[in-house]
Amino acid sequence: MRLKPVPDPPADLDALREYQRAVPLVPGDTDDCCARLRRRRDLPDRQTANDWLAFMRALDLVEETSRGFSRADAEPTPERVREGLREGVLLVPEALAALDDASPADPVTAADLFAATRDRVPRHDRARDPDWEATWRDRAARLLGWLALVDLAAPVGDDPDSPAAGTGYVAGDAR
Incomplete structure (x- = not known):
């Protein structure tokens, strides 16, 4: 399945890494993860945070489990982001x-x-x-x-x- 959300691209992959680090290591529900993303990345609203969460899931930088979302044990390398874009983004x-x-x-x-x-x-x-x-x-x-x-x-x-x-x-x- 390919996902639709495409947030504004950051200046570099280090900034993407900061978005990924804003997602908890311990799975949390969507509302908690969006609130954390908003706080840590100064996002304007929940929808923007939700878009980032979905987009990072498409890049395999965030995992969705039965208990919620958590940060994947994966670095946002150029290769990983390329593959995630090719395979997971509409x-x-x-x-x-x-x-x-x-x-x-x-x-x-x-x-x-x-x-x-x-x-x-x-x-x-x-x-x-x-x-x-x-x-x-x-x-x-x-x-x-x-x-x-x-x-x-x-x-x-x-x-x-x-x-x-x-x-x-x-x-x-x-x-």
Whole structure:
């Protein structure tokens, strides 16, 4: 099963490690884990914390047990994050295929990725969110940022060190 949440990518994997460390070693229920994430990472609301929890679960950095969530005994290495993205996050295979077809002259933007995956957005998300297109366009930008964080994508353009929604991407060195 692939998970939908894609939080804003951190500046580096050390920051991701801090998010992982905010999850308890001893399993706790979702509310407790979200409250702890909010406190330790200064997150604005429970939904953002829940998204981080789900996302880290997709990356195999957090485990879900019958007693709740706990921190996995795994480091967020580039390889682990790449594998987690490939295997556990919705629309990553489509993003990687688009990046493979991209070139510096015709890079993939968040708008391009959204257009390519628009039909794959779950129906219930479309029905529940009147502004689902903007939501999923933003998600596409965050997803490209995560892929760039672990060298599956490389930003191209005027300022490749500052990925933004309008930034284009091509396949990265780790692809």
